Amino acid sequence: MTAEGRTIVLAGGTSAAGRAIARALVDAGARVIATGRSESGLAAVRDAGAEAVVADATSVEDMTRLAGALGAVDGVFPLVGGWRGGGGLEGQSDEDFAALLPALEAVRATSRAFxxxxxxxxxxxxxxxxxxxxxxxxxxxxxxAAVKAASEAWARAVAHGFAKSARDAETPLRAASVVFRAKALEPEVLATAATGLWDSPADDLNDHVINLG
Incomplete structure (x- = not known):
């Protein structure tokens, strides 16, 4: 198995990481669909070879509509992110927390829709x-850290769902949910790891944390 011929969604894929993953997957022969909230934000990822769709990665409705339009999907990467913090516990404002929550909302919305x-x-x-x-x-x-921990917990729940469905159907595990964990994210390193997910069987990946340096 490889990424060649796969249909892969980069939800909220307009960041440097999204562009790097798009380029790597397109180079590997995959069909890549990247979403963003505006046409202008999608220009760079379109230049990387991806198909661009205006859609909100945090919206179950938007992601479900995209899933229905595609019909078949082999990979989903929710890439909504960002960092806000500092100032100790006193500096952990409600505004900063609210600004970080879309990352978790995108994980929830995409996993449910796809x-x-x-x-x-x-x-x-x-x-x-x-x-x-x-x-x-x-x-x-x-x-x-709280938002990232919640996102990891959700991804592990997705992994459990994949495993349970396979057991209940008495079929081999074919789907895997994975967490990439990094200290300082390097887009090209992430892109290589993302493309390599189709080089290993689901049993070796599901419910695993992959450390990126």
């Missing part, structure tokens, strides 16, 4: 990007 399609694929892959802050949260990054 669950059936990923399980129908012979190699469905769902992967999120997390942080080493989850393992060692600091006071000044408590909001950020």
């Amino acid at each position: 669950d059936a399609l990923l399980q129908a694929s012979d190699a469905g892959r769902f992967a999120i990007v997390s942080s080493t802050a989850v393992a060692r949260p600091l006071a000044g990054g408590a909001n950020y």
